[in-house]
Amino acid sequence: MxxxxxxxxxxxxxxxxxxxxxxxxxxxxxxxxxxxxxxxxxxxxxxxxxxxxxxxxxxxxxxxxxxxxxxxxxxxxxxxxxxxxxxxxxxxxxxxxxxxxxxxSLVRAADSLPHGVQGQFSNALQRMLAQVAQERGNPLFGTCKSCQYLESDGCSRNDPSPYACGFTNEPLHLKELNGVCVNFIPGKFVTTKSPIVRVLSR
Ligand code: SF4
Structure with a gap:
């Protein structure tokens, strides 16, 4: 029910x-x-x-x-x-x-929830999205922070490009890591701050 x-x-x-x-x-x-x-x-x-x-x-x-x-x-x-x-x-x-x-208006409604509830809600929705995508064989859109292709060489923060994309083989700047990507593959770095944002059909 x-x-x-x-x-x-x-x-x-x-x-x-x-x-x-x-x-x-x-x-x-x-x-x-x-x-x-x-x-x-x-x-x-x-x-x-x-x-x-x-x-x-x-x-x-x-x-x-x-x-x-x-x-x-x-x-x-x-x-x-x-x-x-x-x-x-x-x-x-x-x-x-x-x-x-x-x-x-939806963002404001989410913002009005207590922080603990926001985290739980976000995790629950991500699990639902992942399951629906898996059942339907649909890919997911997401961001670098939770993508398998994200590579970091551990350089200092002064390095202009401490990250790289393993899919395109191009350097990534820190400010780009939150951008939504069509090549995203869910990886092991999933956190509540790097949500899988959309299930899609092709
Ligand atoms: S495939 Fe996209 S999301 Fe994944 S690391 Fe490369 S640019 Fe980021």
């Missing part, structure tokens, strides 16, 4: 937190795209990674991306590492509007 109630509540929270109709003139999908590009790391700021994260087709994802590009919320930036590839980045206009993100 409790398990059905929990599942219903999780579903309901997800629905109402994503907002219904237009908020500041943007649809639910457009908000989801803005939120995604605000969190994604540099390897994941592409239409195909957004499509995977949002569990939608590349065509639908491209339409959503195009619509917010036209509105001036996204811009295309040539990669510093690979000049041939292009990544999508939020504009200042997008960063400003994210302050009105309807999802923030």
């Amino acid at each position: 409790n398990s059905h109630l929990i599942a219903e509540l999780v579903l309901h929270l997800g629905r109402i937190a994503s907002g219904e109709g237009l908020v500041d003139g943007l649809t639910v999908n457009q908000w989801a795209a803005l939120r995604y590009f605000a969190q994604a790391n540099r390897f994941s700021r592409t239409p195909s990674a957004f499509a995977a994260f949002h569990a939608t087709t590349r065509g639908t994802a491209s339409q959503t991306i195009k619509s917010i590009e036209v509105l001036g919320y996204l811009t295309r930036v040539r990669s510093e590492d690979d000049k041939r590839s292009v990544r999508l980045a939020l504009t200042d206009k997008a960063k400003n509007i994210l302050a009105n993100d309807p999802f923030e």
